[in-house]
Amino acid sequence: MANPTTATITSRPWWKDAVCYQIYPASFKDSNGDGLGDIPGIVSKIDYLKNLGVDVIWVSPMYESPQVDMGYDISNYEKVYPPYGTVKDMEDLIEACHKRGMKLILDLVVNHTSDQHPWFKESRSSKDNPKRDWYVWKPPRYAEDGTRLPPTNWRSYFSGPTWEWDEHTGEYYLHLFAKEMPDLNWENPETRRAIYDSAMKFWLDKGVDGFRVDTVNMYSKRPEYADAPVVDPLFYEQPAYSHWANGPRIHEFLREMNREVLDHYGQPMTVGELPHTPDPKQVLEYVCASDRQLSMVFQFDIVNVGEGREHKFVFREWKLPELKGVVEKWQRFVEGTDGWTTVFCENHDQPRSVSRYCSDLPAARTCSAKLLALMLCSLTGTLFLYQGQEIGMINIPSSWNIDEYRDIESVNFYKAMAAKADNDAAQLERLHDCLQKLARDNARLPMQWDGSAHAGFTDSEKGPWMRVHDLYQEINVEKQIREGEGSVLGFWKRMIQLRKKHADVLAHGTFEGFEMEDERTFVFGKRTEDARVAVVLNFTGEEQEVRLPEYEGLRFEVGSYEDAKEEEERAEGRLRRLRPWEGRLYMAGC
Incomplete structure (x- = not known):
C-alpha cells in the first residue's frame, strides 16, 4: 500500500510545489554588448538558476514590440523583439530548461496589442x-x-x-493603458480564436509550460460604457476599475480558453494578474480547480501596502499589522477549497521588497533580505522570486535625478502631477520621493552579477539601457557566491531547499497568526495533521521579545543570523530576544 503522504504529493499538480523565478529580459543579462538584456543572456545563466533551486522560469514579454511599455505592447505574438533574439533563441531556452528538469512560462498579454499590430x-x-x-x-x-x-x-x-x-x-x-496599446474586443469570437492561435498555441506547440496571464480580469468590459463617478476633482478623467475589471463574461472567456486551448496541452500552469479584486470569494471564482479557469492568481494586497488611495505612486505610511493582515487573508482564503494561491512580494511592477517592507540602510539590508526570505519560504502557495531578489537588490538611490527614470507610468505620473502643482519645488521633491519609494523603475535596474563595470550585466562601452545601481560592487551575485551560506543568496538557497524538503507543511500547511496587532513582530505558525512550524520575525531595527507558539516539541531549525543556533542554545522557555530584522524558524514532527 502506498504511503498516504507520498500519494498526496505525487497527485498534486506540478506547479503547486514549484519555485518560480521571473526574468525581465531587458535587465537580466546582455550577451552581445548592445546594452540590452537578451534571450541568449538568459540561456547563459540557466545553471545559476538551477543551482538556486528554481523549477520554473517566467520570462516577461520578449515578443516583437515598439517597446512603448517595455514589450507589453505587442506587434506580433509569433516573433521575438530583434534586440532580444529570435524564435530559435527561444526554442534553445525552452530546450535548456527542459534538459535540466525545469519549466518555462511566458507572459500572455491579450487584453491589448500594440497599435502597430x-x-x-x-x-x-x-x-x-x-x-x-x-x-x-x-x-x-x-x-x-x-x-x-x-x-x-x-x-x-x-x-x-x-x-x-x-x-x-x-x-x-x-486603451486602458497607453494610447499605443488598443484594447482587443473579446466579445468577438473571431478575435478570441485569433488570440488562441497566435498568442497561445504557437508557443505551446514549441514546448512552453504555461503562462503568466497579464491583466486577466480586464477582457470583459461592462456593456453600458457609463461614466465613472468623480472621486478626483483635479482631473476630468476618473478611476473606472469597476467598469472594466471582473466584467460579466470574464469567467466564460477563461473557461473557453481552457476548453479550446489549454486542455489540449497536458497540465500547463496559468497564473493570472488579478488587480482590483480584494474579495476572497471573488478571487476563488478564478482559481477553483473544478471550474478550470486559472491555476492561481497574483492578488495584489501585499504589494499595495504603502500605496496611496488617490494614486499608487503617492506613498502612504503603514504599520506592520496591515502587512500581517494581508498575509493572513491570502494564506487562509483557499482553506477547505480546491483553490490555490501564490507567495510573492516583488515583480517587474513593484519596488524592491527590502526597501519597501524593511530597511535598506547598510547595516540592515542583508538582515532584512534574509528576514523576508525566511517569511516567504514558510508560506503556503507557489513561490515566486523576481530577478535580483535573491541577492537583496534595493531601490534606486534617492540621489538620482528624475531623468534617470525610464518607465512610461513613472514619467507620465510625474509630468501630470508636476503640471498640476505648477512646478512648485516642495511638491516636486515630494513627487520624486514617492517615485523613489514606489516606482516600477526600481525593479528594472540591470541585474547585478559582479563588481566589474556595469555590474557584469553588459560589456557595452556605452553602458546599459538603464543605469546600474550605485551599490553594485557591494550587492552582486559573484560576491555572494564567494561569501557562501552567510550571504543573502546563500540563505535563499538554503531556505528553498528547506521548503522543498518540508513542502507538506511549508508550502501546503494551514496558517495561524499570533498577536496580529503587534506593530513590531510577526509570529505565525504552519501546521498539518502531523507537523508544526513556528516562525518569529522582528520587523524593526531594535531588539524585540517574542513568545513562541505553544506547539509541543518545537526545535530550532534555521535563523537569519549566522549565530542563531548558538543563541538558541542559551534560550529558555518560550520567550526569545530577536535582534534587529531577525527571523527564526522552528519545527516539530517534521
Whole structure:
C-alpha cells in the first residue's frame, strides 16, 4: 500500500510545489554588448538558476514590440523583439530548461496589442474593414457647446483618458493603458480564436509550460460604457476599475480558453494578474480547480501596502499589522477549497521588497533580505522570486535625478502631477520621493552579477539601457557566491531547499497568526495533521521579545543570523530576544 503522504504529493499538480523565478529580459543579462538584456543572456545563466533551486522560469514579454511599455505592447505574438533574439533563441531556452528538469512560462498579454499590430492597422483602416470589430471603437459625445468628448470619462493606467480619437474614421478606440496599446474586443469570437492561435498555441506547440496571464480580469468590459463617478476633482478623467475589471463574461472567456486551448496541452500552469479584486470569494471564482479557469492568481494586497488611495505612486505610511493582515487573508482564503494561491512580494511592477517592507540602510539590508526570505519560504502557495531578489537588490538611490527614470507610468505620473502643482519645488521633491519609494523603475535596474563595470550585466562601452545601481560592487551575485551560506543568496538557497524538503507543511500547511496587532513582530505558525512550524520575525531595527507558539516539541531549525543556533542554545522557555530584522524558524514532527 502506498504511503498516504507520498500519494498526496505525487497527485498534486506540478506547479503547486514549484519555485518560480521571473526574468525581465531587458535587465537580466546582455550577451552581445548592445546594452540590452537578451534571450541568449538568459540561456547563459540557466545553471545559476538551477543551482538556486528554481523549477520554473517566467520570462516577461520578449515578443516583437515598439517597446512603448517595455514589450507589453505587442506587434506580433509569433516573433521575438530583434534586440532580444529570435524564435530559435527561444526554442534553445525552452530546450535548456527542459534538459535540466525545469519549466518555462511566458507572459500572455491579450487584453491589448500594440497599435502597430497588423490586426489594429486593419481595424483602424476603415469602419467596414473585417477586423474593425476586433478592437473597441465608439463614437464621440458632444458637450452642450459642441465640444467633442470621449465616450466615457475613464482614466487610463498611464494617466490621461482611456480613449484616443482617430481622425481617419471619426471614432475613438479604447486603451486602458497607453494610447499605443488598443484594447482587443473579446466579445468577438473571431478575435478570441485569433488570440488562441497566435498568442497561445504557437508557443505551446514549441514546448512552453504555461503562462503568466497579464491583466486577466480586464477582457470583459461592462456593456453600458457609463461614466465613472468623480472621486478626483483635479482631473476630468476618473478611476473606472469597476467598469472594466471582473466584467460579466470574464469567467466564460477563461473557461473557453481552457476548453479550446489549454486542455489540449497536458497540465500547463496559468497564473493570472488579478488587480482590483480584494474579495476572497471573488478571487476563488478564478482559481477553483473544478471550474478550470486559472491555476492561481497574483492578488495584489501585499504589494499595495504603502500605496496611496488617490494614486499608487503617492506613498502612504503603514504599520506592520496591515502587512500581517494581508498575509493572513491570502494564506487562509483557499482553506477547505480546491483553490490555490501564490507567495510573492516583488515583480517587474513593484519596488524592491527590502526597501519597501524593511530597511535598506547598510547595516540592515542583508538582515532584512534574509528576514523576508525566511517569511516567504514558510508560506503556503507557489513561490515566486523576481530577478535580483535573491541577492537583496534595493531601490534606486534617492540621489538620482528624475531623468534617470525610464518607465512610461513613472514619467507620465510625474509630468501630470508636476503640471498640476505648477512646478512648485516642495511638491516636486515630494513627487520624486514617492517615485523613489514606489516606482516600477526600481525593479528594472540591470541585474547585478559582479563588481566589474556595469555590474557584469553588459560589456557595452556605452553602458546599459538603464543605469546600474550605485551599490553594485557591494550587492552582486559573484560576491555572494564567494561569501557562501552567510550571504543573502546563500540563505535563499538554503531556505528553498528547506521548503522543498518540508513542502507538506511549508508550502501546503494551514496558517495561524499570533498577536496580529503587534506593530513590531510577526509570529505565525504552519501546521498539518502531523507537523508544526513556528516562525518569529522582528520587523524593526531594535531588539524585540517574542513568545513562541505553544506547539509541543518545537526545535530550532534555521535563523537569519549566522549565530542563531548558538543563541538558541542559551534560550529558555518560550520567550526569545530577536535582534534587529531577525527571523527564526522552528519545527516539530517534521
